Amino acid sequence: MKRQSRRMKRMARSHRRKKTQGMNLTSLMDVFTILVFFLLTNTSSNEALEPPKVITLPDSVAESKPRETVTLMVTDEEILVESESVVATADVVNSEEIVIAAIKEAMIAQMDKAIVATETDREGEQEDAAATEGEDEPAQPPEVNILADRGIPFRLLKKVMSSCTDAGYTKVSLAVIQKAAQG
Incomplete structure (x- = not known):
């Protein structure tokens, strides 16, 4: 039976660890963060007048x-x-x-x-x-x-x-x- 060198054992262990690592989700999280920020900024600007609590509009x-x-x-x-x-x-x-x-x-x-x-x-x-070209509207x-x-x-x-x-x-x-x- 052959004896493996220490270096070979280390390389084999590190090679096994690399196979078990999961996906890197950093870029995906960046995209979702940008998407959430975009949605929040655009939906808040579409609201019309917000009446105060003292006024009940018809x-x-x-x-x-x-x-x-x-x-x-x-x-x-x-x-x-x-x-x-x-x-x-x-x-x-x-x-x-x-x-x-x-x-x-x-x-x-x-x-x-x-x-x-x-x-x-x-x-x-x-x-x-x-549609209006060259016309100055009042x-x-x-x-x-x-x-x-x-x-x-x-x-x-x-x-x-x-x-x-x-x-x-x-x-x-x-x-x-x-x-x-x-x-």
Whole structure:
């Protein structure tokens, strides 16, 4: 019987170990990590307006989602433009004026954001359509989204909308909760 040298025994042991090793999953884990990151970043940007807990929006079967514009919230206690308090709701209800100066001034201050948002939407629509060549379309009017609790009286909403249109916002959208169409 032959005696094996120590070197041969070592080589045989290391050769057996290499055969029993599993797959290397590092690259597969990298791909899954990138995929999860991609899905998380893209799904969070598709959400529309998220109403605060203080406001209960009315239901609607509208199919179009609101665009990114200036947001005006009407709660039971105050009126907010872009999450900044402008005036107390009770003061607006008790006021005899149809156009509320504080709301008008706050909306005029946000006009730059509204114009940028409508231009961005317009450029996206032009890229999608790509049918108009050489034609200059008139500038889109600024738009405002109003988030109001379903219990807010109409006379208050009328004053808020009048203040917005007096500030130059001709497109006024009321935010609603989208529910399935019945039919």
